Amino acid sequence: MFDKIKDSIQKFSGRSVADEEAVEELVKDIQRDLIQADVDIELVSDLSDDIREKALDEEVPSDLTRKEHVLEIIYKELEDLLGEKPEVEVRPHNILLCGLYGAGKTTTAGKLADYYRKRGLKTGVIAADTDRPAAHEQLKQIAEDVEAEFYGEKETEDPSTIVENGLEQMEADVIIVDSAGRDSLDEDLKKELRNIKKMLQPEEKYLVMPGDIGQSAKEQAQNFNESVDISGVIMTKLDSSAKGGGALVACRQTGAPVKFIGTGEEMGDLEVYDPVKYVSEIIGQPDLESLLEKVEQMDTDPEELLEGEFTLEDFQQQIEQVTETGMMEDLMKQLPIGGGQMPDNLSDMTEGKAKTYQVIMN
Incomplete structure (x- = not known):
């Protein structure tokens, strides 16, 4: 996601002196790397100015070398850019997953079920995607793999009815509803999600988005937030996208916190989003x-x-x-x-x- 920034920092760390020329070269490298990661250009410009000003004008603390001082500045600036680590409580609650086609909602439903099961809660999933023919069977198989309770009705066309019946029959601590997607957030999808939300009364409403959409994440998060009042974002496919950093930053700009990230194809490849961890990896800690x-x-x-x-x-x-x-x-x-x-x-x-x-x- 930010591998090129890591390379730029390693190149800077290998220089014999951290003079103005070295700092300027590092700032330009980071500018290029962030833009390639599809981070908003205005944000990149502001970040560059902050790094340059602090690195060249601030007095170096007595317990640090100038090079260490510059790296500390970059660490703090990148951490601020990526936001704060969210609070994810392990407790009984209902979760609604929404998003467009290809975001990975069904797989994410299984990953969430696996996440909470490993933390001692009984989990269940409801197949409320009546638009995609294979969604029912896919979620059923995933539920079996992660030892989660499953509910679905292949012949029922109304998703809110499926959710209502599922709530009556399931005895899970955490119930996760996999909803349908569309190519765009049209009126039909908005109505469908509102009906499910009314029936489910979810404590968490997660928008599932792939990291490869980059800055487009900002507009998508804003649209879903206006329609469903999302409580957070789950970012998928970050392990295979160079634009994941841009997507994470874009979500932060909307005020929709990224709660979880998908880091692979296995059911266990879901983790709570931790910006400090990513910055540590970039800096090489x-x-x-x-x-x-x-x-x-x-x-x-x-x-x-x-x-x-x-x-x-x-x-x-x-x-x-x-x-x-x-x-x-x-x-x-x-x-x-x-x-x-x-x-x-x-x-x-x-x-x-x-x-x-x-x-x-x-």
Whole structure:
């Protein structure tokens, strides 16, 4: 998403001196990188002026070098640009997902169900997309995969009726409604969403948008907010889009907070949006919190390790977990030495050795 900014900062960090010429070159590089990420040009201009003024005019703190001072300024400016980390409560509530065609609403419904299930809540999904023929079966399969309760009526044409019946029959703590999309937010879709909203009475109304729409996210968020009064945005496909940064910034401009982001195709690839984490990655700082979260997802009993009861079978189970779920690559990215300083194929090499151990143990 902001990989090119990271490269520009690494280039600056490698310079012998952080003089005016180096700062000016860095500012121009960041300008170019943000514009390529589809960030609003006026915002880019303001950000550049702020960085330049503070980096060249402010007195350098006694405990920092000039280079460290410049990096700290960039860190704070980018953090401000991307907004604040939202509060996401783990509690029983109803969620309405809305958005246009191709945004990834159905997959996101499954990811949300998986997110809350892992945090101890019983989850359920309602298939209220009566416009797309395959939506019912897709959500049903996803619900089975994430162990969520499912409700849908293939022959019913009125989405609000499906929601009403689903609410009566489901016993879930968190109920997620997958609504239909359109090519644009037309009057039919507005009416449909309002009827569902009236029946569901959702505490959260999320607009699902792909990161590849860039600045267009601003207009889309404004339109849906006027129609449905959205409480937040879930940004999908950020792992494959160079315009994701522009989309995130555009949402911040509308006042619609980004609550979750999709970072991959697996059901577990959904996380609470954390601007500080992204800025840390750009600057090249380790994200220790995410590293610990990844480790906690592994089915390991610390007491067994301390008591010396960790067997060969336990070791084999841990190897299977980190290799089969793609966790190895994620862990490598979060290590304090920084993914950018490691060979691109290091995780593949490590997984290869792990599989060799598995063959030996078997």
